[in-house]
Amino acid sequence: MERAGEDMDDAVATAPPRVDRLLPGRFAMGGDYATRRPHGTSDWLLILTVDGSGRFGVPSGPDLTVDRHSVVSLAPRTPHDYGTAPRADGWELLWVHVHPRPSWPGLLDWPQVAPGVRRIDLPPELAGRVAAALSRAVTFHHGRMRNAALFGMNAVEEALLWCDMRRPDGDRLDPRVLSVVEHVSGRLAEPHSVRSLAALAGVSPSRLSHLFTRHLHVGVMAYVEQQRIAAAKDLLEVSSFAVAHVAARVGYADPLYFSRRFRRLVGQSPTAYRAAHGES
Incomplete structure (x- = not known):
């Protein structure tokens, strides 16, 4: 191990590591x-x-x-x-x-x-x-x-x-938005509404909607649905859960409604998505 403070040209170099990803x-x-x-x-x-x-x-x-x-x-x-x-x-x-x-x-x-x-x-x-x-x-x-x-x-x-979030030239995420984002990410299976999430953040529903549009460029419930569909895609790729079970785990009580929303947002049905992207 080299000593701090040595001249770089005189110090023994450390070999670069092999890095795949x-x-x-x-x-x-x-x-x-x-x-x-x-x-x-x-x-x-x-x-x-x-x-x-x-x-x-x-x-x-x-x-x-x-x-x-x-x-x-x-x-x-x-x-x-x-x-x-x-x-x-x-x-x-x-x-x-x-x-x-x-x-x-x-x-x-x-x-x-x-x-x-x-x-x-x-x-x-x-x-x-x-x-x-x-x-x-x-x-x-x-x-x-x-x-x-x-x-x-x-x-x-x-x-x-x-x-x-700390870049000086960036638009830092409002802590009230962050509290909702974290709450939703850990509770996708639970029911959510703009009103319930606004109460969690301590602001009015209209204020929360404004904050989401400003910071995330998406509406509150549209964000919730994006996270649910993203989680569903992950489950379809790496698990053998039935589509109805996947739907329930990400907050859709009605698997038919889940399939319709998934097709609309992803461009294919949950079954077709799993066939194309799931583990063989």
Whole structure:
């Protein structure tokens, strides 16, 4: 393990990891931790500081110091020179090397602090959500479940979506909308209405509708239906549940109505969708 503070040209370089889709992990390192890859890697590297303090060397200026709740991304081919910050006792970090999905570039467009180096500082609540998502990616990577890599990619995408809420140039999600989004995502099978969700958020139904249109560009109940259909698609792909059972699990008491809505939104029936996308 290299020592922090050595000149990058003189330090022994760390070999780049082999990354197919993603390679996540969690380290709790001491004061002498440092990693240097002069040519970077072919993937993106995301690092969330969980505790302690770290530093990132940049060629155009002084080192970048990061503390708890900071997230740094290193773009492909950006030199890697990072480790525990000077005078810090240690650095605990969640990290992931990842080849982004085609839909991710906008999620990685954070404020750039040096060529190829981007940083976002998160409030504690959002940092906890990002840490939870990245921790799930680590768990999936070390597990043996089917489609572990896909679950891991989903977890990283979730982490990026939470980070995206803190982009200075973005429209940050209103906490009242966030409370409804989280409530719905964990209770798709329960009945929902604009009135009941507005009461949960502590606003009037008209105000909640306005907030959803502003932040999510969709109506409240249209959002609920989108989430139900998305969950139904996942169940049809990875399970052998009967269509009626899938419908009930995502909040449709009438399987015929569910099938009509699914066909309208997806373009094919649940049975046809499973035949085309389900596990063989």
